[in-house]
Amino acid sequence: STVGALVGMIPEGVYLLTSLALVAGVLRLAQKKTMCREMDCIETLARVDTLCVDKTGTVTENKMIVDDIVPLCPDRFIAEDIHMIMADYCAAMRGDNDTMAAMRKFFTGEVNQRAIAALPFTSAKKYGGVSFHEDETYLLGAPEVILGGDFDAYREKIDHYSAKGCRVLLLAAYDRELEPTLDSAHVTPIALIFLNNLLRPDARDTFRYFASQGVSVRVISGDNPITVSEVARNAGIENAERYVDTSTLVSDRDFAEAVQKYTVFGRVTPDQKRRLVRALQAQGHTVAMTGDGVNDVLALKDADCGIAMASGSQAAAQFGAMPHIVAEGRRVINNIQRAASLFLVKNIFSFVMTLLLFFIDMPYPLQAIQLSLISALTIGVPSFFLALEPNYARVEGRFLRNVVRRAMPGGLTNIVLVTIAGIFTQVFALPDTELNTIAVWVVATVGFVTLYHVSKPFTKLRIAVFLTMLAGMLIALLFLGMLVSSVVGAFESVVAVLPIVICFQSMVLDMAGNVGTQSLAVTIRVLMDENLTLSKKLQLLWKETRVGLLNGAILAVMALGFLGCYIHFFKAYAWGEAFLLSGCVGVSLVVAMVISSLVGTVIPMLFHKIHIDPAVASGPLITTINDLVAVVVYYGLAAVVLIDMF
Numbered sequence: 167s168t169v170g171a172l173v174g175m176i177p178e179g180v181y182l183l184t185s186l187a188l189v190a191g192v193l194r195l196a197q198k199k200t201m202c203r204e205m206d207c208i209e210t211l212a213r214v215d216t217l218c219v220d221k222t223g224t225v226t227e228n229k230m231i232v233d234d235i236v237p238l239c240p241d242r243f244i245a246e247d248i249h250m251i252m253a254d255y256c257a258a259m260r261g262d263n264d265t266m267a268a269m270r271k272f273f274t275g276e277v278n279q280r281a282i283a284a285l286p287f288t289s290a291k292k293y294g295g296v297s298f299h300e301d302e303t304y305l306l307g308a309p310e311v312i313l314g315g316d317f318d319a320y321r322e323k324i325d326h327y328s329a330k331g332c333r334v335l336l337l338a339a340y341d342r343e344l345e346p347t348l349d350s351a352h353v354t355p356i357a358l359i360f361l362n363n364l365l366r367p368d369a370r371d372t373f374r375y376f377a378s379q380g381v382s383v384r385v386i387s388g389d390n391p392i393t394v395s396e397v398a399r400n401a402g403i404e405n406a407e408r409y410v411d412t413s414t415l416v417s418d419r420d421f422a423e424a425v426q427k428y429t430v431f432g433r434v435t436p437d438q439k440r441r442l443v444r445a446l447q448a449q450g451h452t453v454a455m456t457g458d459g460v461n462d463v464l465a466l467k468d469a470d471c472g473i474a475m476a477s478g479s480q481a482a483a484q485f486g487a488m489p490h491i492v493a494e495g496r497r498v499i500n501n502i503q504r505a506a507s508l509f510l511v512k513n514i515f516s517f518v519m520t521l522l523l524f525f526i527d528m529p530y531p532l533q534a535i536q537l538s539l540i541s542a543l544t545i546g547v548p549s550f551f552l553a554l555e556p557n558y559a560r561v562e563g564r565f566l567r568n569v570v571r572r573a574m575p576g577g578l579t580n581i582v583l584v585t586i587a588g589i590f591t592q593v594f595a596l597p598d599t600e601l602n603t604i605a606v607w608v609v610a611t612v613g614f615v616t617l618y619h620v621s622k623p624f625t626k627l628r629i630a631v632f633l634t635m636l637a638g639m640l641i642a643l644l645f646l647g648m649l650v651s652s653v654v655g656a657f658e659s660v661v662a663v664l665p666i667v668i669c670f671q672s673m674v675l676d677m678a679g680n681v682g683t684q685s686l687a688v689t690i691r692v693l694m695d696e697n698l699t700l701s702k703k704l705q706l707l708w709k710e711t712r713v714g715l716l717n718g719a720i721l722a723v724m725a726l727g728f729l730g731c732y733i734h735f736f737k738a739y740a741w742g743e744a745f746l747l748s749g750c751v752g753v754s755l756v757v758a759m760v761i762s763s764l765v766g767t768v769i770p771m772l773f774h775k776i777h778i779d780p781a782v783a784s785g786p787l788i789t790t791i792n793d794l795v796a797v798v799v800y801y802g803l804a805a806v807v808l809i810d811m812f
Contacts, residue, residue: 233332337356
């Protein structure tokens with residue numbers, strides 16, 4: 167008994183099952199050319215509700231092209247002059263980013279002069295510069311940064327091209343030395359250079375998928391917000407017209423309000439990207455951040471899950487693989503939740519039962535080999551199949567809370583059933599072997615009822631697994647008694663048969679009793695509706711209750727018929743006596759189900775003030791209450807029947 171209690175309290179398969187499910191998920195992602203740095207990032211991806219993406223390299227391809235050049239000072243700098251200046255500028259800059267690669271490809275030609283100083287472009291400054299000699303310095307970068315207060319004079323032309331989705335850079339002459347600080351008063355605009363990114367071919371489908379899954383998208387870029395907004399609109403991102411220039415945001419409150427109002431954020435510095443991610447997290451969002459450059463590192467590090475495109479971090483992927491990544495995460499987490507709830511039913515029962523036995527004079531009702539049989543057929547084998555099945559439903563709630571909520575009704579039902587059965591056997595002076603046998607049947611049946619609920623909605627594979635495990639359990643308990651006596655034991659009195667009927671009660675109640683409770687809830691609601699005529703009320707009542715009544719009748723006949731056959735064949739009772747005894751049990755079952763259904767309906771009425779939603783009656787709390795009430799009522803009626811018979 168001690169070994170059995172210890173075995174029951176240890177969820178021996180959860181760790182192995184979780185590890186196998188995560189490993190299988192990592193291998194599936196590897197087939198999609200996605201590398202996971204940490205296995206737990208799969209769970210995070212499954213729970214992501216906000217995705218922050220960079221424009222270049224994520225929404226668009228990494229490759230950029232120069233679309234056009236517009237001279238701003240044609241009397242001093244013609245197109246050929248601009249090409250010569252840019253050819254020298256590109257030769258002086260050693261950067262290998264996509265912008266410089268596009269300009270080197272466009273501004274070809276012989277290098278005429280060498281630079282004496284260079285200021286590399288950074289995401290923080292938004293511009294770079296080159297000095298060829300003391301009186302010849304050129305700047306290249308964001309127009310609003312370089313022009314400062316003079317930007318309004320060129321705003322209309324710049325916004326016109328930005329609205330087409332072009333990235334706009336300003337080439338300007340600067341009559342001061344290159345320094346970290348910029349004096350816009352000494353800037354002379356030369357030309358506007360327009361660059362364009364090609365939209366990723368899979369971008370629209372990817373963002374459409376995220377929208378259908380309830381994942382909101384934020385586009386965070388260092389480019390002009392108008393440009394980014396147009397690119398986001400072309401990619402099919404919802405609310406892309408809501409954009410803001412992040413350089414206008416200062417305080418944490420500004421960032422908190424901005425992430426609620428806007429979808430597109432332009433002119434973002436690396437530190438501001440991190441502040442945007444933190445603002446989203448502070449509002450309870452699970453944030454994933456994608457990026458492909460150094461300026462994304464801070465945000466990638468602080469996000470719940472960083473997704474680097476073709477580089478390191480927690481996952482490296484092509485953007486088109488993102489739906490597969492999220493779907494795989496959901497499959498793993500949903501299936502682990504299903505399987506873990508099976509394990510916890512046994513653990514809750516064993517742990518609480520062990521505590522109760524400190525105060526009750528009753529042996530632990532199960533042996534280690536019995537728990538091994540029950541665990542193998544109701545937990546171990548089914549959980550293996552459940553953990554590897556496709557399951558891409560949205561992950562809701564917290565993992566532990568979901569698992570405990572699913573496991574608690576089965577665990578509590580086991581505790582109450584076995585405890586009352588122990589008291590029942592003591593009152594009628596039955597040996598411990600009878601309690602042992604009753605406990606095996608009860609725990610096994612409740613295990614299959616739990617497996618039934620966890621397996622819904624049924625697929626062909628789940629039906630096959632459920633029926634195979636059920637057949638194996640029945641064979642072991644009914645026909646291997648002589649071979650495996652320690653597992654089943656022998657019935658010495660017909661009295662011991664009656665408590666086993668509680669198994670059928672539990673099965674009938676869980677599979678059809680909730681339907682009866684829902685029907686009762688509908689009945690009360692229909693009868694209280696003053697807008698319906700009597701004939702209409704009768705029609706609605708028949709329509710709503712006939713399914714529950716039919717299901718309950720079928721299951722009751724099956725259960726009581728099986729019980730009558732069992733008493734006849736295994737207890738040598740005549741057919742008439744066997745089915746008479748089975749009928750007495752059936753009466754107690756019907757009364758128990760009616761009372762438990764009434765309780766299950768009254769409770770939601772109290773909470774919902776008569777305006778009942780029938781779906782309330784199918785919750786775990788109502789299921790547990792129905793079980794407990796039916797158990798008490800059944801055992802009371804069974805005791806009356808027994809006293810009268812003997």
